[in-house]
Amino acid sequence: MSLRAISLALGLSITTVSRALADYSDVARDTKERVRAEAERIGYQPNQFARRLQKGKSDGIAFVIPGGPTEFEDPAFTQVIAGIGARLAETNYDLIVLAAEPGEAEARVYQRLVDGRRCDGVVLARARKDDPRPKFLERRGLPAVWFGPPHEEGSHASVDIDQAATFGRATERLLRLGHRRIALIAPPEELSIQAPRVAGYEQAVRAAGLTPRTVHASMLTEPAGFDAASALLDGRDPPTAIICATDTVAVGAYRGARRRGLAIGSDISIIGFGDYPTAHGLEPALTTLRFPAREMVRRTVEILIEQIETGEASPVRELWKAELLVRASDGPPP
Numbered sequence: 498m499s500l501r502a503i504s505l506a507l508g509l510s511i512t513t514v515s516r517a518l519a520d521y522s523d524v525a526r527d528t529k530e531r532v533r534a535e536a537e538r539i540g541y542q543p544n545q546f547a548r549r550l551q552k553g554k555s556d557g558i559a560f561v562i563p564g565g566p567t568e569f570e571d572p573a574f575t576q577v578i579a580g581i582g583a584r585l586a587e588t589n590y591d592l593i594v595l596a597a598e599p600g601e602a603e604a605r606v607y608q609r610l611v612d613g614r615r616c617d618g619v620v621l622a623r624a625r626k627d628d629p630r631p632k633f634l635e636r637r638g639l640p641a642v643w644f645g646p647p648h649e650e651g652s653h654a655s656v657d658i659d660q661a662a663t664f665g666r667a668t669e670r671l672l673r674l675g676h677r678r679i680a681l682i683a684p685p686e687e688l689s690i691q692a693p694r695v696a697g698y699e700q701a702v703r704a705a706g707l708t709p710r711t712v713h714a715s716m717l718t719e720p721a722g723f724d725a726a727s728a729l730l731d732g733r734d735p736p737t738a739i740i741c742a743t744d745t746v747a748v749g750a751y752r753g754a755r756r757r758g759l760a761i762g763s764d765i766s767i768i769g770f771g772d773y774p775t776a777h778g779l780e781p782a783l784t785t786l787r788f789p790a791r792e793m794v795r796r797t798v799e800i801l802i803e804q805i806e807t808g809e810a811s812p813v814r815e816l817w818k819a820e821l822l823v824r825a826s827d828g829p830p831p
Contacts, residue, residue: 559616562596572773580794624648624689661697668701680710680736722749738829744769744776768826782824
């Protein structure tokens with residue numbers, strides 16, 4: 498069934514039928530009602546692609562995973578994709594998920610999204626220092642909201658946890674347990690999550706009159722966690738407790754500790770971040786920091802859709818709380 502069939506049945510031009518179905522104000526109300534009734538009678542389905550072009554919208558929200566196709570396995574990004582998809586299922590927007598290594602490949606992906614009008618807005622994640630994405634999107638007028646800390650204050654709206662307070666809380670727990678040699682396996686230095694997490698940890702350590710021990714993971718992966726934990730445990734005066742940038746990094750730290758004959762929870766305490774499904778099977782159970790990922794992603798999408806539909810953007814920053822889940826991987830020092 499087509500617009501032509503409705504046009505012939507009602508004795509109207511195809512243009513009038515099209516504009517009536519699109520609810521243009523220059524078409525009389527009774528004409529719109531007649532067109533819609535006939536369209537329903539014959540089972541007419543509009544060409545959504547053509548209507549999107551007509552509106553100048555794609556009805557798409559894009560999420561480009563920074564780091565390439567292998568990052569689809571990262572539980573942090575799995576949570577983001579699931580959260581965006583669940584929220585968009587309640588709307589008329591579609592989710593576009595791509596992956597690209599930071600650099601030229603990533604720039605080409607964003608260029609295609611913008612030039613091809615493939616999306617109306619972007620959810621950004623894992624900000625980097627000197628990140629080119631926000632300025633590019635701002636120049637091209639494409640709305641974007643950060644899930645996590647922005648690359649710099651005031652660039653775009655963001656939904657994040659209080660990173661410094663969260664890692665300070667984990668450090669204070671270990672101090673209360675009696676630990677005096679506490680180390681942090683921090684995110685890579687180029688990521689914006691690195692600075693506030695290190696700041697929260699170091700502030701708590703220094704407040705106790707102790708010296709911080711920070712090692713930066715090369716990546717937020719299990720092998721990187723193993724390497725970082727090994728470097729700490731093989732050094733002089735090794736730590737009795739390690740706070741890890743993510744649960745995935747903590748899995749590697751478990752392996753590094755066991756390789757050296759250490760019992761986790763008694764010889765060495767380990768705390769993770771994320772409460773990822775991949776860490777749920779660890780033995781002993783991992784003490785970790787959990788944040789309401791799904792709810793935060795929903796809020797991120799809601800802010801983005803509001804910006805798309807109103808045409809107004811403000812760099813509002815929402816900070817949510819993380820919860821410390823005490824399990825069996827930490828305890829008093831040996």
